[in-house]
Amino acid sequence: MSHPDFKFLPQLRKNLFVIVFGTDTRAGKLFDIVLLWAIVLSVLSVMLESVREIREAYADLFFISEWFFTILFTIEYSLRIFITAEPKKYAFSFFGIIDLLATLPTYLTLFVAGGSYLIVIRSIRLLRIFRILKLGRYLREASVLSNALAASRHKILVFLGAVFTLAMIMGTLMYMIEGGESGFTSIPRSIYWAIVTITTVGYGDIAPQTILGQAVASMLMLMGYAIIAVPTGIVTTEIAQAEKNRKKKESAAKRECIACGKIGHAKDAIFCKNCAAKL
Structure with missing residues (x-):
């Protein structure tokens, strides 16, 4: 028997799932908008940091922003692992790998030290550009393009x-x-x-x-x-x-039934599948 203090977890996971993976609720739309802006700003930060003059002038700001976005995306990745029914399947999915690549480089730089490794660190940090691929999950047209290519x-x-x-x-x-x-x-x-x-x-x-x-x-x-x-x-x-x-x-x-308001009828349907009224 589960501990009474943890009975709320299934409901919590359900509520979080609606917010993180759904877009029909106000909270879900807000989550997507905030995440979209975070992705765009983080990628913009990576681009600006590659300019030597800007990097030298705002080194501290880039350091803070990088860790802010890394922690933010780490929380998001952890949430998706926590609320999904099949964590392993998500972790090895396309977007799961992209989400991991968006956070991993910054943590890797903590374990790579020494002047001779600076070039390696810089190349690892370039993987942050993978964050922009996270935009794909919010583009409905992306499915049209992928279907066309397939x-x-x-x-x-x-x-x-x-x-x-x-x-x-x-x-x-x-x-x-x-x-x-x-x-x-x-x-x-x-x-x-x-x-x-x-x-x-x-x-x-x-x-x-x-x-x-x-x-x-x-x-x-x-x-x-x-x-x-x-x-x-x-x-x-x-x-x-x-x-x-x-x-x-x-x-x-x-396609909606005028009599009962039921939607989702087949294109060639003559009668409503709910109330049998003529469409």
Whole structure:
């Protein structure tokens, strides 16, 4: 039998769950707004701290703010572990790992000392930027985008395979045309040049010198502009379809019976599932 002093815990966990994971209540919305601002301000603090002049002028303020946000996010992470029904599942979920990464770096710096480790400490503290990924749980559109990307993954993989095949062919061709004298010292290096050219980045570290090589490069550059438009069209089409499906579901969920006020009827329903009145 549980101790009488701890009988309130299930109800407390339930109330906290509604606030932390829900957005339907006033307290839940307030929690989300405060957390949103904390994430934005903490990431802004990380960015400003990377500017040497600002860091030197406000070193104490950055130190205080970092520990303030770290403690705040630690409390939030602990709350989520405490109130969720499956703590282990949450801890190893995408957002669980992100929440942990948002707090861990500051604590790690307590155990790493010495001047030679300053670079390591700085790189560890850069992981604080993962806090911005916590914004994803508040964006409804993020689910639309993720569904669109998931639906188009096969088309994108086929597209990437075709582009890589083209890069291999063109890279090998340029290796044969230009050779090592122009910087195309190997087929892998020539493939690197082809990928850079197709993506229209054009670093300029390798460039064809012969007329034939320049003609092939010009053709590949023009192809690059056409190729870039392909994945954009694929993802855009899937996003439009995902958004259309979402609106259909919302419309069906909001369908209301005039007689009894029951909502959530199927789109093709003729009669109310609660009172049997005609819809």
